Amino acid sequence: MKLIIANKNYSSWSLRGWLVLKAFHVPFDEIQLSLETEEFYQILAQHTSVGKVPVLIDNDLTVWDSLAICEYINEAYLQGKGWPEDRNKRAVARSIVSEMHSGLFAIRNEMPMNCRATRRIEPTESALAEVAHVDDMWSTLRAENSKEGDYLFGEFSLADVFFAPLVFRFMTYRVAVSDSVKAYMDTMLAHPAMQEWYQAALAETEVIASDEAGEPV
Numbered sequence: 001m002k003l004i005i006a007n008k009n010y011s012s013w014s015l016r017g018w019l020v021l022k023a024f025h026v027p028f029d030e031i032q033l034s035l036e037t038e039e040f041y042q043i044l045a046q047h048t049s050v051g052k053v054p055v056l057i058d059n060d061l062t063v064w065d066s067l068a069i070c071e072y073i074n075e076a077y078l079q080g081k082g083w084p085e086d087r088n089k090r091a092v093a094r095s096i097v098s099e100m101h102s103g104l105f106a107i108r109n110e111m112p113m114n115c116r117a118t119r120r121i122e123p124t125e126s127a128l129a130e131v132a133h134v135d136d137m138w139s140t141l142r143a144e145n146s147k148e149g150d151y152l153f154g155e156f157s158l159a160d161v162f163f164a165p166l167v168f169r170f171m172t173y174r175v176a177v178s179d180s181v182k183a184y185m186d187t188m189l190a191h192p193a194m195q196e197w198y199q200a201a202l203a204e205t206e207v208i209a210s211d212e213a214g215e216p217v
Ligand SMILES: N[C@@H](CCC(=O)N[C@@H](CS)C(=O)NCC(=O)O)C(=O)O
Pocket: 006, 010, 011, 012, 013, 014, 035, 036, 051, 052, 053, 054, 064, 065, 066, 067
């Protein structure tokens, strides 16, 4: 199995496709391309016309889009264990993942993932409202599922995969969060796969100007 991704420092959607494989110990080869280069589009075009990463290639099957990749891995390799076992919890997990996939635009626009950033941003009211909503979701889930483990639904799940880039964003832009969200972020940041991604991101040197939001601190 091969996964095509982009710069670890910047590519939040790549992180989701990569993390589901790494965290659940599914073996794969990684093809990393640099955003905004000719090679990115040329090599990607050999597999799909989508023009975006992540893209998963499993024998003769090509799957693109982070959520479709997570769902495929969950079905084909995890026997459904990517989602919480309880049906109602699964429904909530799918709600928050869908919301991340199709919304939270102010956070996404104003706080681009930039793992090595030490930059100051001035979030708009919209971004602050989204942060408050995410804080509410995460702290509520942590309170409900604390007996089962330290992740959003207790055990690590696709919900954690989907919010992993927000953990990096909240860390680097020093977003004010509640104590319970801080504890959850510490758990996520200590996850071996998150650490592996983070260290690789710090080692990268390419600069994508459009993802360098805010001012250097
Ligand atoms: N909805 C897609 C979004 C994929 C996406 O926007 N990927 C970005 C990198 S994070 C990309 O490939 N950008 C290259 C481009 O637009 O030229 C997913 O969930 O995978």
